[in-house]
Amino acid sequence: MAKAGGVVALVLGIVAGLFGLVMYYSCTATLLGHCFQYGYQSVGFLGMVFGGVLFVVGIVLLALPEKEPTRPVQYYPPPVAYFPPPQPRRQPPAPAQAPPQPSDQKFCPGCGNRYPAEYKVCPRDSTELKTVQ
Numbered sequence: 001m002a003k004a005g006g007v008v009a010l011v012l013g014i015v016a017g018l019f020g021l022v023m024y025y026s027c028t029a030t031l032l033g034h035c036f037q038y039g040y041q042s043v044g045f046l047g048m049v050f051g052g053v054l055f056v057v058g059i060v061l062l063a064l065p066e067k068e069p070t071r072p073v074q075y076y077p078p079p080v081a082y083f084p085p086p087q088p089r090r091q092p093p094a095p096a097q098a099p100p101q102p103s104d105q106k107f108c109p110g111c112g113n114r115y116p117a118e119y120k121v122c123p124r125d126s127t128e129l130k131t132v133q
């Protein structure tokens, strides 16, 4: 979450800088309406420096691309790995010989027997054979 960290650092930097500024100009001793001692000058200066650094850090964090550091890098295997090696496309075995279909047979309307397709008439009663549907 670089963005959130950046925002936090930015805000903290501003606050610390303002705080340091106030400290820096805090008057700890006045004489006749004039301030002659700034007792927290060093502390305020440190606060301003600290705030400035935090401010810069926040800006840098905000400027960073989102997909940055802390998360463990996810390794994407090359997409080729997802595809099985090309297999030789096996042709489906063509039916060597069409199995005898009922339509290849003929039947005799007279006696009801079935005969091969090459028969034209029934050998029994000489009735003309019909194709089996």
Ligand SMILES: [Zn+2]
Pocket: 108, 109, 110, 111, 112, 113, 122, 123, 124, 125, 126, 127
């Ligand atoms: Zn017949």
